[in-house]
Amino acid sequence: MKRLRLLAVSVLAVTALAASAAAGDFVDLRRIEPVSGDAAAGAQKAATLCFACHGADGISPVPMFPNLAGQRADYLYQELLRYKSGSRPESAMTALVQPLEDADLRNLAVHYGGLAPDLPAPAEAPAQEVLARGGTLFREGDPARGVPPCQGCHGADAKGHPLADAGADSPYRAYPLLYGQHPAYVATRLRDYRSGALAHTSNDFIMTAVAQRLDDASIDALAAWLANLPAQRQAR
Ligand code: HEC
Ligand code: HEC
Known part of the structure; x- marks a missing residue:
């Protein structure tokens, strides 16, 4: 009887451990809802908050600032969440997204995802x-x-x-x-x-x-x- 109870307790403990590992260790992106949002509202926010670094059309003028035009909206939204949670290394983005609401992040992702990736050729051609x-x-x-x-x-x-x-x-x-x-x-x-x-x-x-x-x-x-x-x- 005692052994049985012990077994039951350890089974419970193992189950709890497995559940916390599955829920806590990483964000599982295999099954995510397609992101939706208001592209016009995103464009409005982008025009004040983002254009200086990512360009008016999502083509960034500076090599260390990524182009966003035509990037997948689902990807952009996930990355914005990550800057907010601090799971991407600290950068200019970290402080910038802190005051933004979830709806803002969705709108911005849909806005940039809808722009044409009409990219200029780099200044220097490699060998x-x-x-x-x-x-x-x-x-x-x-x-x-x-x-x-x-x-x-x-x-x-x-x-x-x-x-x-x-x-x-x-x-x-x-x-x-x-x-x-x-x-x-x-x-x-x-x-x-x-x-x-x-x-x-x-x-x-x-x-x-x-x-x-x-x-x-x-x-x-x-x-x-x-x-x-x-x-x-x-x-x-
Ligand atoms: C002061 C410059 C600056 C401003 C303003 C800025 N960004 Fe960024 N952004 C960066 C830099 C630098 C990176 C790359 C950081 C890194 O390596 O994680 C970046 C990265 C990103 C990424 C990741 C792209 C990828 O391919 O993974 C997204 C998405 C993004 N920015 C969206 C925005 C949005 C939306 C705004 C406006 C709310 C904005 N940024 C404003 C500088 C800026
Ligand atoms: C098995 C699938 C897989 C293969 C193969 C793969 N990637 Fe990726 N790659 C991904 C995924 C998934 C992400 C998104 C990761 C994240 O969310 O940060 C990614 C992200 C990236 C990024 C970041 C993009 C950005 O805008 O910040 C770069 C750069 C990249 N991959 C380059 C490569 C290169 C170069 C190769 C080949 C040597 C490669 N990948 C092979 C799945 C793959």
């Missing part, structure tokens, strides 16, 4: 071999080092996961597009994933595993190739 290495890594990965092809998750054209909108329960909704993103920003992000600094969501875990396989030369080549996608399109 051909750097571009070639970046393109190969993106399309094919580097199986010898365990690097998966980026295109599997970010799309052959780097415009997002091909199944992001495949049904309301798509687990790929918050996978970002990388097309034409500023190279300095992309390289910094990849190094942050690699160092383990981003370990808050299920999507962080995925990208951390990828980035830990990348050396510095690969990171720089990938960032250069992604930034030059718009230029390559225009040249064709």
